Amino acid sequence: MTLTAPADGPAPLLASPAWPPDGEPGAGPPQYEQMPLERAAWLTTVLIALATAVLVALEGYTGYAVLSVAVGASAAINLF
DSSP states (O other): OOOOOOTTOOOOSSOOOOSSTTOOTTOOSOOOOOOOHHHHHHHHHHHHHHHHHHHHHHTTOHHHHHHHHHHHHHHHGGGO
């Protein structure tokens, strides 16, 4: 027994959905609002402070871990 491909060629592995779904001409994929650089900087500061808190806490420096969490919380205020 031999397996052969269909006469019109192999079927695609993933069928791509028709875009745009409403059929509106000129509509593309949804556009998202860009994050301001200031917000990205504060978010990075919060994440680094929390990562520092975890690493310092794992080494047993509880006071510095609490201080890093406080710095992260202070920076997080600027995100709202």
